[in-house]
Amino acid sequence: MSYADERFIQNCRDILTNGVWDTELEVRPHWEDGTPAHTVKKFGIINRYDLREEFPILTLRRTYFKTCIDELLWIWQQKSNNIHDLRGHIWDSWADGTGSIGKAYGYQLAVKHQYPEGEFDQVDRVLYDLKHNPASRRIMTNIYNFQDLHEMALYPCAYSMTFNVSGHTLNAILNQRSQDMLAANNWNVVQYAVLVHMMAQVSGLEAGELVHVIADAHIYDRHVPIVERMLEKEPRPAPRFVMDPSVTDFYRFTRDSFSLEGYEPHPFEDKIPVAI
Ligand SMILES: Nc1nc(=O)c2c([nH]1)NC[C@@H]1CN(c3ccc(C(=O)N[C@@H](CCC(=O)O)C(=O)O)cc3)CN21
Ligand SMILES: O=c1ccn([C@H]2C[C@H](O)[C@@H](COP(=O)(O)O)O2)c(=O)[nH]1
Numbered sequence: 001m002s003y004a005d006e007r008f009i010q011n012c013r014d015i016l017t018n019g020v021w022d023t024e025l026e027v028r029p030h031w032e033d034g035t036p037a038h039t040v041k042k043f044g045i046i047n048r049y050d051l052r053e054e055f056p057i058l059t060l061r062r063t064y065f066k067t068c069i070d071e072l073l074w075i076w077q078q079k080s081n082n083i084h085d086l087r088g089h090i091w092d093s094w095a096d097g098t099g100s101i102g103k104a105y106g107y108q109l110a111v112k113h114q115y116p117e118g119e120f121d122q123v124d125r126v127l128y129d130l131k132h133n134p135a136s137r138r139i140m141t142n143i144y145n146f147q148d149l150h151e152m153a154l155y156p157c158a159y160s161m162t163f164n165v166s167g168h169t170l171n172a173i174l175n176q177r178s179q180d181m182l183a184a185n186n187w188n189v190v191q192y193a194v195l196v197h198m199m200a201q202v203s204g205l206e207a208g209e210l211v212h213v214i215a216d217a218h219i220y221d222r223h224v225p226i227v228e229r230m231l232e233k234e235p236r237p238a239p240r241f242v243m244d245p246s247v248t249d250f251y252r253f254t255r256d257s258f259s260l261e262g263y264e265p266h267p268f269e270d271k272i273p274v275a276i
Contacts, residue, residue, distance in 0.1 A: 004056035004186060005235035007047045012181060012227050015042045015219050029275035031222065037275035039218035045179075046214070049193060051207040055241035056193050057260070058186040060230045061268035065190060069255050072191040076123055077251055079110035093276050094153035104152040108143035126163055127250055130203035134165040144177075158188050163199065169208035170200040179214045182223040183274055188212075194258060197243055202250045226270050239263035 019040040029037040049056040057063050067088050074086045083091045084099040094101050112119040120128060122141040129139045144159040160175040174192045179185055193210050200207040219227055244257040 001235035002057065002059050002238035003049065003054055004058050004189060004238065005060050008058055008060065008186060009231055011045055011217060012219065012231060015040055015181065015217060016224070018042065031273060031275060038221045041216050041218035043216060045217040047212045049189065049210045049212070051193055051196060051210060054238040056189050057238060057263065059236035059265045060233045062265040063186045063190055065260055066255055068187050068190045069194060069258055072194055073253065073255065075106045076109060076195060077253065079106040079121070079123065081105060081107040101154070102152040103148040104154065104156055105143060108145055109141065126199065127202065130163065130165065130199060130205070139163040158192070161192070165205060166208070168206055170196060170203065170205040171208040172196045173211045173213060175213050177215045179217045181217055181219050182227055183272055197241065198250060198253055201243060202248055220275050222273050226272065233266045236264055
């Protein structure tokens with residue numbers, strides 16, 4: 001069975017059995033019809049995925065691998081904050097009339113900062129350090145910029161990556177303050193697993209562990225029956241992740257540089273409502 005399935009099942013069972021509801025509280029998110037979107041949650045979930053063992057994608061339902069990669073490249077490679085640069089419509093509800101989601105995600109990664117060696121944005125500094133300072137304990141990104149929060153349509157959820165080189169292995173921690181388990185848990189895991197593979201390949205390293213630290217891991221009220229049905233499914237083996245080995249420049253990866261072999265998730269008919 002896919003290890004990602006195993007973690008997802010354990011996490012969701014724990015949330016549904018031992019989690020805490022916010023039904024009595026005022027909440028920010030709402031459904032399309034205006035109803036408050038309440039959740040049941042567990043605080044402080046940590047999942048470790050060993051990327052040498054297998055690729056962490058769900059088989060309980062399809063995770064849209066290519067759409068995940070489109071969003072990943074939009075944020076980390078294009079460093080865009082405009083939905084017109086993104087194939088797919090997952091960010092449409094948070095964009096303004098010009099298509100901007102404000103000073104979030106890609107915008108923050110593109111901001112240049114001064115270093116002794118010159119100016120770098122956050123992504124280029126990571127690439128530089130992985131090549132030139134692999135022993136560094138300062139290889140990280142952080143897009144939770146308090147100064148700009150008031151200009152973000154949604155505050156960053158997956159907000160920080162810490163990269164760490166041990167021998168020839170690249171490990172990473174993804175810090176996430178808030179996680180919509182059904183809509184985006186595996187979505188985020190797949191994205192950041194691909195990112196670690198990309199960073200490792202262009203730095204001459206091997207992808208190792210992705211440690212996913214989630215502060216508020218929640219299931220929305222309208223998602224509970226859908227998650228319960230998913231938990232009844234029998235997990236299947238993980239597919240094989242394939243990445244074009246000829247790409248050595250981070251900015252040369254495209255959505256076609258990645259594929260999965262033997263990905264056979266369970267059919268899934270539900271349309272997932274997304275809380276706004
Ligand atoms: N409440 C909430 N949950 C989220 O996961 C989320 C937000 N808000 N706001 C910002 C982004 C947008 N994200 C989204 C939004 C929609 C899907 C979604 O509809 N996924 C479908 C279909 C994807 C497709 O058609 O390619 C799915 O079945 O996973 C996923 C992530 C993740 N983020
Ligand atoms: O990459 C993402 C982006 C967003 N989410 C979810 C987590 C929450 O359900 C909402 C954001 O609402 P907040 O009130 O700002 O926490 O979006 C995600 O899981 N992954």
